[in-house]
Amino acid sequence: MSERGDLSCRIDVLNGSRMTKRFRLHEVPIVPLGEAWVQTFPDRDLAYKPREEAPRIDFSQLLNHDNEISLQTTAPIDGSPFPDSLRDLALLLGKNDPDSQVFNFTQVLNVILQRGVVLTDNRRLPLARGYELGNLRVAADLQDGSQVPGELYRLKNGTLEQRSRYENIRALFTHLVGCPFEVQAIPDPVKADGLLIDVTLPEGGLEYPIAFAGAGRQEALVLSTLVAGDPGRVLILDEPAVHIEPTLQRRLVYALQDRAQCVIITHSADLVPVSRASDLLRIVRLSPGVHGSEVRRVSSALDEKRQARWLQRLGANDARSLLFSAGAVLCEGPTEVGALSAWWEENAGPGWVPPSGANISLIDVGGDHGFGTYIEFLTVFGIPWAVIADGPALAPGSKLHKHLEVEGLLPVGHPKDAQDFHAWKEYWKNVGVFSVADTFGTDGSKSGEFEAYLERLDSSLYRQVGQDIGKRSKPRIGAAFAADHSPPREVVDVYHLIRQHLGW
Structure with missing residues (x-):
């Protein structure tokens, strides 16, 4: 029994409790705390009985008084032996005998939390x-x-x-x-x-x-x-x-x-678990923000098919690694990843920080149709992104254009002339989309693709690399070309622009 002010409260851990005022009895329902404890930690010496429902203890009512609360153990009113759960509680609180022991309420809560939460x-x-x-x-x-x-x-x-x-x-x-x-x-x-x-x-x-x-x-x-x-x-x-x-x-x-x-x-x-689409709902990422760290996670309202599409497109490796990146550069194909990785990792002068040193990931999205899924994933988890695109992706009405328009990510004031490639190339830079192409190349000539850019740099080297490696191994072609060709000024400039866009 403990008293404070005009209220006193005693909770019998085994037999229940009543709360009383000093001068008159104030009836409240008996709180079957002992029964709830036994249900939570079943006794080994009692016959097993299926639980009908989870224990219910209204602690908010117990604590809504200006009084100190203590708990005590007394002999069971039916003459039965002490349950093992109460003996365990006594031992946890440093008591050898559970009979007629009084515990501070905070001591008991501390034991419960220690058994329930492991840090x-x-x-x-x-x-x-x-x-x-x-x-x-x-x-x-x-x-x-x-x-x-x-x-x-x-x-x-x-x-x-x-x-x-x-x-x-x-x-x-x-x-x-x-x-x-x-x-x-x-x-x-x-x-x-x-x-x-x-x-x-x-x-x-x-x-x-x-x-x-x-x-x-x-x-x-x-x-x-x-x-x-x-x-x-x-x-x-x-x-x-x-x-x-x-x-x-x-x-x-x-x-x-x-x-x-x-x-x-x-x-x-x-x-990071990413074996199932539902795993995405379990991931919480803390990303840097203007006012400190921001909590970023997938909304529970996100369509399950969309979650599955994310994992199908990204794969487990990209989904995991991107969560820990300071930024991502999305490349339209593997040739870009092979060449740009090799060029940007070279020391290009004082203060140069390669993508690996800046924790920037270069990702092959598998074509212009893959940009949208990656951008959705990166945006939800607060990961800055930039795009290296071929000429056709910069054309008005492209798949990339339509996706960013639907998501509300396009900058205002697009060029009025749909055929002015250089105006559109500058326009796309405002949203973090860059290219080394010099034309849209939507006429079927493939003149706007990254491979055409390599051929313009050194056509004989590009043909020789293709013959030595084979046209199917695009990452190796890109890396081999970059190994034998010094980083072009335009490629270095694009990397500086990307770092500015990503905040590096």
């Missing part, structure tokens, strides 16, 4: 080896990963439920890294009430401590212990990919989908 640090401490026996009675704090050996020892030697969880952890670790682990313990020669606990890995007929197996396997051990925990929790993993290789990261993504609700904060593209 990890992006920095790991070395695995601890020495433990006092008393500290092995309760669940360990796994935020920095150092207490994992003690927690595994507790689970391995605990109740049936705890041993089952231990086996789940071991199975997940084996799935992630390809081998199981073992837990060994010996008495501490220095402390009479202590144990030295090691997690070991087998190799051939020997075994060695996991501390000698590299940071990746230690991180896999920590993540396996966190993920294979109690159901219904929310895992918040901050940069879990710092110490694990890409293959393990991709395995972890699918393991998380089946085992827990999880929030992953990461700079690793391999941890």
